[in-house]
Amino acid sequence: MNMKAQGIEKHIRIKMYEKMLLIRKFEEKLVELSGIDGRLPGMQILANGQEAVAVGVIEALETYDVVVSNHRSHGHLLARGADPKHLMAEIMGKATGVNKGKSGTLHMSVPEINVLMTSTVVGAGPPMSVGAAFAQQYRNEKNITVVFFGDGAAAEGSVHEAMNLAALWKLPIIFVCENNCWAGAQGLGQHCSIGDIADRGAAYGIPGEFVDGNDVEDVYYYALQIATRCRNGGGPGLIEAKTYRMRGHGEYDHQHYVDKKELEKWYALDPVKRYGKRLLxxxxxxxxxxxxxxxxxxxxxxxxxxxxxQSPYPLPDEALEDVWAVEEGGQS
Ligand SMILES: Cc1ncc(C[n+]2csc(CCOP(=O)(O)OP(=O)(O)O)c2C)c(N)n1
Ligand SMILES: [Mg+2]
Structure with missing residues (x-):
């Protein structure tokens, strides 16, 4: 057992396992459905292998904390408490979906659970999180913002700007870099000049922490510490969760470019199976x-x-509803 995490209560451990299993099974169902013509519109981008990052970080949050997600979002949303029925409906483009079928899998926003947005524009989340955290600080709230982004996104200029500003203004943000070893078909060494992205925190004056992203207790333990510091005005934190994308970038991608030995190595570290075994x-x-x-x-x-x-598709007449914010006086 992870020595640092020994103090985690039993009910939290079991809850974390249940959530990881929910995410895994939800996405296994998407794998199955995406293989059947006409069942799912668009591309499915799944987070098999990364469940412990989503669950460990989100378990460390309070109800009113804000989450900003990216294209690999199902795990973040389910961990945060999105209803699987309405999430599945959204992915199918149905009117009962979390965004009435208008966002599909890639652009969901679930304000009821404080998931501000998911953006499939790589590197777009961190600047959004700066805005959300600035609002929290401005209103003197105790809430914090968490933003998930990938190792590929970490190389985007927008991410550097967000970290610099967040550090300068001591904003309550946890930057969570899910280093899943791949950005599309590019391995980490092909797009990143250093091995450990958490090291970059030092350049901004942000404490950077590595966690074993395939160990939910390790993720939870560090996320809780950083969240507490952030909540108490200590400024932003950066977590680099080392994990692995067990499937292709999207369901069209059969990972022909991945060394089979590398896959085998990470399959042996499957975070869901590993944690289930540990609890037993x-x-x-x-x-x-x-x-x-x-x-x-x-x-x-x-x-x-x-x-x-069983849910209907949205009607053509509803296409422009909920798209524009309506100002007082009816102008949009
Ligand atoms: C600004 C921008 N550039 C490129 C893309 C195409 N794209 C989508 S996902 C992706 C890889 C992102 O890798 P990473 O940030 O590591 O996230 P991961 O997919 O591994 O979760 C790319 C290049 C995009 N969506 N947005
Ligand atoms: Mg990646």
């Missing part, structure tokens, strides 16, 4: 409880797909 081995879950969680999650996914399938 340490007696935190009995085998029967473990099997019940498995069955419950399967049921949730079946119900989500049934709900989305």
């Amino acid at each position: 081995n340490h007696g935190l879950m009995k085998k029967t409880e473990f099997e019940t969680v498995e069955r419950n999650m399967e049921k949730v996914i079946i119900e989500a797909v049934a709900f989305a399938d």
